[in-house]
Amino acid sequence: xxxxxxxxxxxxxxxxxxxxxxxxxxxxxxxxxxxxxxxxxxxxxxxxxxxxxxxxxxxxxxxxxxxxxxxxxxxxxxxxxxxxxxxxxxxxxxxxxxxxxxxxxxxxxxxxxxxxxxxxxxxxxxxxxxxxxxxxxxxxxxxxxxxxxxxxxxxxxxxxxxxxxxxxxxxxxxxxxxxxxxxxxxxxxxxxxxxxxxxxxxxxxxxxxxxxxxxxxxxxxxxxxxxxxxxxxxxxxxxxxxxxxxxxxxxxxxxxxxxxxxxxxxxxxxxxxxxxxxxxxxxxxxxxxx
Amino acid sequence: xxxxxxxxxxxxxxxxxxxxxxxxxxxxxxxxxxxxxxxxxxxxxxxxxxxxxxxxxxxxxxxxxxxxxxxxxxxxxxxxxxxxxxxxxxxxxxxxxxxxxxxxxxxxxxxxxxxxxxxxxxxxxxxxxxxxxxxxxxxxxxxxxxxxxxxxxxxxxxxxxxxxxxxxxxxxxxxxxxxxxxxxxxxxxxxxxxxxxxxxxxxxxxxxxxxxxxxxxxxxxxxxxxxxxxxxxxxxxxxxxxxxxxxxxxxxxxxxxxxxxxxxxxxxxxxxxxxxxxxxxxxxxxxxxxxxxxxxxxxxxxxxxxxxxxxxxxxxxxxxxxxxxxxxxxxxxxxxxxxxxxxxxxxxxxxxxxxxxxxxxxxxxxxxxxxxxxxxxxxxxxxxxxxxxxxxxxxxxxxxxxxxxxxxxxxxxxxxxxxxxxxxxxxxxxxxxxxxxxxxxxxxxxxxxxxxxxxxxxxxxxxxxxxx
Numbered sequence: 004x005x006x007x008x009x010x011x012x013x014x015x016x017x018x019x020x021x022x023x024x025x026x027x028x029x030x031x032x033x034x035x036x037x038x039x040x041x042x043x044x045x046x047x048x049x050x051x052x053x054x055x056x057x058x059x060x061x062x063x064x065x066x067x068x069x070x071x072x073x074x075x076x077x078x079x080x081x082x083x084x085x086x087x088x089x090x091x092x093x094x095x096x097x098x099x100x101x102x103x104x105x106x107x108x109x110x111x112x113x114x115x116x117x118x119x120x121x122x123x124x125x126x127x128x129x130x131x132x133x134x135x136x137x138x139x140x141x142x143x144x145x146x147x148x149x150x151x152x153x154x155x156x157x158x159x160x161x162x163x164x165x166x167x168x169x170x171x172x173x174x175x176x177x178x179x180x181x182x183x184x185x186x187x188x189x190x191x192x193x194x195x196x197x198x199x200x201x202x203x204x205x206x207x208x209x210x211x212x213x214x215x216x217x218x219x220x221x222x223x224x225x226x227x228x229x230x231x232x233x234x235x236x237x238x239x240x241x242x243x244x245x246x247x248x249x250x251x252x253x254x255x256x257x258x259x260x261x262x263x264x265x266x267x268x269x270x271x272x273x274x275x276x277x278x279x280x281x282x283x284x285x286x287x288x289x290x291x292x293x
Numbered sequence: 294x295x296x297x298x299x300x301x302x303x304x305x306x307x308x309x310x311x312x313x314x315x316x317x318x319x320x321x322x323x324x325x326x327x328x329x330x331x332x333x334x335x336x337x338x339x340x341x342x343x344x345x346x347x348x349x350x351x352x353x354x355x356x357x358x359x360x361x362x363x364x365x366x367x368x369x370x371x372x373x374x375x376x377x378x379x380x381x382x383x384x385x386x387x388x389x390x391x392x393x394x395x396x397x398x399x400x401x402x403x404x405x406x407x408x409x410x411x412x413x414x415x416x417x418x419x420x421x422x423x424x425x426x427x428x429x430x431x432x433x434x435x436x437x438x439x440x441x442x443x444x445x446x447x448x449x450x451x452x453x454x455x456x457x458x459x460x461x462x463x464x465x466x467x468x469x470x471x472x473x474x475x476x477x478x479x480x481x482x483x484x485x486x487x488x489x490x491x492x493x494x495x496x497x498x499x500x501x502x503x504x505x506x507x508x509x510x511x512x513x514x515x516x517x518x519x520x521x522x523x524x525x526x527x528x529x530x531x532x533x534x535x536x537x538x539x540x541x542x543x544x545x546x547x548x549x550x551x552x553x554x555x556x557x558x559x560x561x562x563x564x565x566x567x568x569x570x571x572x573x574x575x576x577x578x579x580x581x582x583x584x585x586x587x588x589x590x591x592x593x594x595x596x597x598x599x600x601x602x603x604x605x606x607x608x609x610x611x612x613x614x615x616x617x618x619x620x621x622x623x624x625x626x627x628x629x630x631x632x633x634x635x636x637x638x639x640x641x642x643x644x645x646x647x648x649x650x651x652x653x654x655x656x657x658x659x660x661x662x663x664x665x666x667x668x669x670x671x672x673x674x675x676x677x678x679x680x681x682x683x684x685x686x687x688x689x690x691x692x693x694x695x696x697x698x699x700x701x702x703x704x705x706x707x708x709x710x711x712x713x714x715x716x717x718x719x720x721x722x723x724x725x726x727x728x729x730x731x732x733x734x735x736x737x738x739x740x741x742x743x744x745x746x747x748x749x750x751x752x753x754x755x756x757x758x759x760x761x
Binding site for chain 2: 005006009010013016017115119120121122123124129132139141210213214215216217218220221222223224225256257259260263264265267268
């Protein structure tokens with residue numbers, strides 16, 4: 004029983020990392036209408052930027068800022084110079100998915116060509132272990148959970164209580180209508196790419212901190228978990244992605260404790276399939292009409 | 294709060310202002326072309342196929358190479374994927390062996406070169422890589438690599454092409470299926486599994502064992518024999534966890550292992566898995582490391598580097614043992630190997646301590662395999678695999694009255710004097726059975742904090758038989 008309860012705690016750590024990544028992914032999707040599979044490779048590229056800064060003697064927590072900046076710039080460049088031109092040409096959504104899949108491989112191979120097929124780790128301490136009941140966390144894991152909560156609250160405030168948030172929501176709901184209402188949707192998309200790209204960079208670094216060691220292709224399986232969290236909550240729904248991240252993260256670890264670690268990812272996806280069978284649009288899509 | 298998208302999906306984003314589909318741009322073809330060029334360049338750079346030289350002319354296996362043209366040794370192994378650390382070790386060995394062989398005059402007027410083919414550690418990728426190797430490699434004379442990840446799929450292909458191969462697989466199926474062109478200088482995996490349990494039982498006197506192996510073919514092959522050995526000698530198996538090599542945390546697996554209160558964890562999970570798993574195990578155990586026993590694959594620069602970074606080099610040095618094939622670190626054979634490796638150090642691609650490489654089985658034993666093959670070609674006066682493979686066994690196992698030689702140069706000199714030779718390299722003497730397996734004998738290795746390897750003890754054959 005204690006391993007099961009302990010696994011819930013591990014699931015919360017995984018969910019925290021997943022939430023940052025999934026929320027960035029889903030907001031980007033909502034605004035750009037591109038299912039950006041290259042997101043995982045941008046995460047890892049950003050994590051390597053943080054690694055380079057960290058290896059120069061800078062704390063990884065400061066390097067997190069560099070990773071956020073790198074993620075923002077790469078995401079903006081990718082959207083403005085690759086996805087947007089394809090969209091202007093009328094490329095179908097599935098065509099854009101294939102383009103993003105190609106980009107995923109290109110960026111991964113680029114990172115691998117630069118860094119080699121090696122596993123690297125940040126120079127940092129995981130901090131002391133804190134035991135609370137059957138839960139077992141390191142200080143770093145507490146920081147990761149705290150960071151995730153802070154980003155979720157920050158994003159909620161941004162979306163709900165700022166003019167930009169309202170413009171972003173309007174653009175995501177209907178870009179043409181938003182434009183006709185005077186919202187400069189091009190600028191909104193650009194800023195949204197920068198913000199979600201920064202989240203992507205943070206997610207990559209936090210993912211690498213949590214894993215302890217990482218390589219160019221480390222986020223491949225994590226991308227599938229991001230997609231699961233996003234589609235569980237409803238694509239384009241940031242609050243859905245938060246809930247989806249918690250469900251997927253906890254289900255993955257808890258199933259490893261209850262059943263066997265061999266099938267922990269399978270169990271998470273069985274949950275996804277069951278939910279989608281009853282609510283095809285995901286948990287947070289109004290009326291499950293999709 | 295939910296965001297309800299427009300009823301006409303795509304209509305808004307497909308046609309942003311001033312840029313509708315009716316206004317074609319030239320940017321897309323240029324962009325697509327650019328992406329394609331980058332993709333091709335990166336694929337080449339990442340090592341799907343990487344040639345060190347460009348030998349002229351193509352020769353199918355079994356056909357004599359054109360006079361003076363370089364002979365190619367193909368390293369068919371993982372260079373990407375979770376077992377990406379394996380290919381570069383074999384490549385380093387190839388560079389060292391060919392360097393020494395070329396310095397000594399080459400083989401029958403040919404220099405030797407190395408060429409790498411990436412299997413990604415996946416049988417599905419390995420088959421096209423093997424076909425590509427035969428289709429594109431002129432003067433192919435020998436194949437090395439073929440790890441457990443891909444051996445089952447590529448060995449039949451290589452054998453059908455009548456090409457000699459030295460494979461780094463311990464899979465038991467090769468103990469009883471005869472492939473005339475298949476050779477290996479590594480033991481069956483079940484022997485290695487016994488060796489690890491031998492270390493736990495006889496050397497460290499542990500009684501509570503946990504297993505944590507990767508979910509790849511090469512790692513899972515140890516699990517069955519290890520469990521059988523644990524039961525045979527009356528030890529207690531307290532946990533058996535499979536580590537998904539593509540996962541990024543193993544906390545629940547580590548907690549499950551700890552719940553069994555093991556005295557030792559027996560493991561092989563390459564890539565980043567062991568580093569992450571062992572660091573989480575240490576963390577969940579209150580910062581105290583549980584002793585670890587690894588396979589010979591864990592004697593690798595990349596494995597040491599990633600695990601040492603994750604749990605600390607001193608912690609690893611104090612708590613780790615691995616079975617390994619005997620490496621004769623004293624004598625002319627090892628000195629020659631060491632000198633050859635040092636000469637090509639700047640060309641090696643792998644990560645981690647160079648000194649670890651000097652004990653890595655993939656470096657030492659393939660070096661021996663390449664020297665054996667080169668000497669066999671000279672003895673047979675042919676670079677054709679079907680012609681020289683019989684001499685390979687003769688030179689490896691020796692014949693009565695054979696002169697023992699420790700390097701390629703010594704072997705060539707003795708052959709020129711008309712002597713029969715037996716090659717004994719840094720990996721020790723060979724003893725090929727009818728399936729061309731030369732299992733060797735085991736030793737127990739440990740790491741120093743700087744990554745160099747020290748031999749803790751040998752494993753007597755009698756002990757090994759007691760657990761098997």
